Amino acid sequence: MGKVKIKKKSTLIDMTAMSDVTVLLLTFFMLTSTFLQKEPVTVMTPSSVSEIKVPFTNCTTVLISPEGKVFLSVSGDADSTFSSEKVRAELIQTAVAEYNKTHSKQVQLTQEQVSKFSKLNMFGVRIADLPAFLDLPQAKQDEVIANLSDPAVGIPVDDNKDLTKPNEFQIWMRAIYNSSNPNLEAAIKKGEGIAIKADKDTPYNTVHDVLDNLQTLKMNKFSLLTALKTEND
Template sequence: MGKVKIKRKSTLIDMTAMSDVTVLLLTFFMLTSTFLQKEPVTVITPASVSELKVPINNVTTVLVSPKGEIFLGVLGDADSTYSSEKVRADILQNAVTEYNKTHSKKVQLTQEQVNKFAKMNMFGMPIAQLPAFLDESQVHQDEIMQGKRPEWKIGIPVDGNQDLANPNEFQIWMRAIYNSNDNMEKTIKSGEGIAVKADADTPYDIVHTVLDNLQTLKMNKFSLLTALKTEND
């Protein structure tokens, strides 16, 4: 009796469906992911055991560099009505208006400059320098923020001022953020809207000055960003 021949089946696998699913998943994660903000300086935060997470919407990050330079980063809401760019544009205009009330040399901004500022995730320099800074190219702006252009002063000016009738520039910015919209006001009042991020080697007196300014503004609730402690810490 002859052997029964088993019909060989093709080993070819149609990958079309899998490729479609891969592209769909990749698109989904790209559209729903929150990308890290570009920061002008590298900050190594101190370690702690806290596992509380800072919200990703309606939050202001106060970045304190090891040299004591102050930078601010503002994120708005996912809703287009209070998107990050719209919130930043309102904050800038409010801050400049407040600044001009107490300074003889007025700052004037064009709409193009306002639009450029609205796209900045993090900023930090004297308000008087903003118009010239915003006229620079993106490459030059990055160099300035990273301290590679010594002719530019970086960092938001801050001191121990407690006279809110004549606020320093850090206080001007924080009040402008608070007054920008109801969502920002609500998160700041709850203590979730302000996150202070300082380097582990930043002198304490500099950080204390920042916290003292927040308390002067009656912003007594805020978070301190830290890295999670490991077993070796």
């Protein structure tokens, strides 16, 4: 009796469905991921064993460069009601209005300049120089910020205690605290709304002035950003 021939099955696999799933997964991860934002300077934070994570939303990051320059980054809610752009647009208008109360040379902003500021992840120029800075294209703005020897770069900070004549760092921080976003104020009160990121070579005097200013403003709870210590550290 002859052998029964087994009918060969086709090895062709329809990959259409798998391609659709791959595209859907890729789209999902792109929409839900939080991308690292560009910072004006590279800061090497000191090491620690703390594993507490700083939130990405409703948080103010104070970046202090090795040269002692201070920059700020402000984020709002993940939803559209108090989004980061809306919070920043309100912030710059509040800060400029406060600045104009104590300075004879008034700063005026156009709606286009306010809109440009709202899209900045991190900022750090004197308030008087903001209009000219915001009129520059993005590439030129990056060049200005990268020039850390320029006295106009960095938010001015000193050991001022007189809040009737606040320095610019105090103006910005008070404007952040008084934001119409209640979650931002609540985060600051809980100690989760302010994160300080300083380089291991940052001058102590600048770090001291920043911490002293926060205490003067009654913002006594904040986080210090560090790198997780490894077995070799």
